[in-house]
Amino acid sequence: MDRPPGLSVRLKLTLSYAAVVMLTGALLFAVVWVFLLRYVPDRAVMTPGPFVPNRSDLLRAFAPRAAEAMAFLLVFGFVGGWLLAGRMLAPLTRVTDATRMAANGSLSHRIQLPGPKDEFRELADAFDTMLARLEAHVAEQxxxxxxxxxxxxxxxxxxxxxxxxxxxxxxxxxxxxxxxxxxxxxxxxxxxxxxxxxxxxxxRSFTREHVDLSLIAEEVVETLLPLAEKRGLTIGASGEVAPTIGSHALLAQMTTNLVHNGIVHNVGEHGVVWVTTGVDPEAAVLIVENSGEMLGPQLVSTLVEPFQRGTERIRGHHAGVGLGLAIVKSIAQAHDGTLTLTPRPAGGLRVTVRLPKGPARA
Incomplete structure (x- = not known):
């Protein structure tokens, strides 16, 4: 968008500083002048002692000195204001340079503004955080x-x-x-x-509504029960009401992906999948656990990446496309929730989804 040229912020601040200095000086001289007028008569007084000046004599003596002082204050205000404004705006210049670099495609640059915490430091830190998230998002995309x-x-x-x-x-x-x-x-x-x-x-293009994770868990378990029985697995759902606010379709898909993942990546016959719901003071919690192979923490940390699988890339009828946990992570984040993956000591995986707690409904 083209904009007409205008005064720089530094010049505006300089003019403001100079105006404040001039106004302060003018008020000071006005106070001195009024104070002196109280003790100086309008006309000259003839006394046998020393000469007593009148107001005209005082004006001729005071006005030139006041004018010189005001001129000095004007120069001092401009020079000092220009230097002070430049020092104050130096952090903003670094932020502007970093913004231009980011606009040109360089997201690895950071401002890293030194000094104590103030408004400019908070702005720089927020900008650095935004750049870090953008860089990670672009790399992920x-x-x-x-x-x-x-x-x-x-x-x-x-x-x-x-x-x-x-x-x-x-x-x-x-x-x-x-x-x-x-x-x-x-x-x-x-x-x-x-x-x-x-x-x-x-x-996040979805309509939010009141959702109970416990009901969704029961529906998903009932839907996937034939697949679990076909593989010789035991599957069940338990827990208390877990109200939240979000998309029923997306949360159902999230739960389906977790339960399906627990069924597919299991030990085969005699394996188990547990689905538990609950609440704490701040969140509605959904936990899906499954028996399975031993998983290391390093492998578990990569399972939420797209097209990552914990086992070999089998192409069976129910093997999936490698996006199950990636979709779960995106749905949880879209609902301002968190996803935590933990390997079970006996083998398998424990997945915990925490979503903002919604109001209880009858």
Whole structure:
């Protein structure tokens, strides 16, 4: 946006300082003048003693000295105000330089303003925090875009290969080809839907309503019970009412991803998945635990990254696309909540989601 040129902030502050100094000097001289007038008569007084000046004599003597003093104060106000304004605005210059560097694409620069805490220091620290978050967000988005491109390229490459084989081998069974294409296409659709859901959660474009996590947990457990029984797992939900405010659809998807993740990444037969809800003074809590392989803290810390899996990249019917916990993290953050992953000492994973506590409803 084009703006007409104007006075700099430094010049404005200088003029303000000079005006304050001049006004203070003028008030001081006015007070002195009024004080002197009380003791000086209007006319000269003829006395046998020393000469007593009148007000005209006082004015001729006082006015030139006052004018000289005011001129000095004017120069002092301009010079001192210019230096003082420059010193005061030096931190703002560093913030401006950092902003220009960030606008040119450099997000690694930090202001790191020294000195005690004041308004400029708070501004610089807030700007540094914003740059750090932007840098991390951009890096995450770039990594996510690269992973998504790789994951989407795989089903497309498989589809191209199957079509080339079918074109070169006219005697091949088309039924088998169609079935394989259907499976590959289903995986691509699942991945695309997961990417869209992740994008929706990041934008926070959803309607908030009163939600009970305990009811959502019961619905999800009932829905995924056949899958758990097919794998020989025991699954259950317990706990108290956990009211919060958010999107019922997104929170249901979050819970579904957690429970599905606990079913898929389990020990097989005789494995267990627990879903527990509760509240504390500040949050509604959802906990999903599952038995499974031993997981190290370093591996657990990477599970919320897109396309990361705790086990080998199996491509079974229920293996998922590697976005389950990434979607859970985004949904929790979109609801101003937190996600904590902890390896269980006996093997498996404990996932805790804390969301802002909502009002209790009948």
């Amino acid at each position: 770039q990594r996510f875009a690269a992973n998504a491109s790789h994951e989407l390229r795989t089903p497309l490459a498989i589809t191209q290969t199957l079509l080339d084989v079918a074109r070169n081998d006219q005697t091949r069974d088309t039924g088998e080809l169609v079935e394989r294409l259907r499976v590959v296409n289903s995986r691509a659709i699942e991945l695309t839907e997961a990417l869209l859901l992740l994008s929706r959660a990041d934008r």
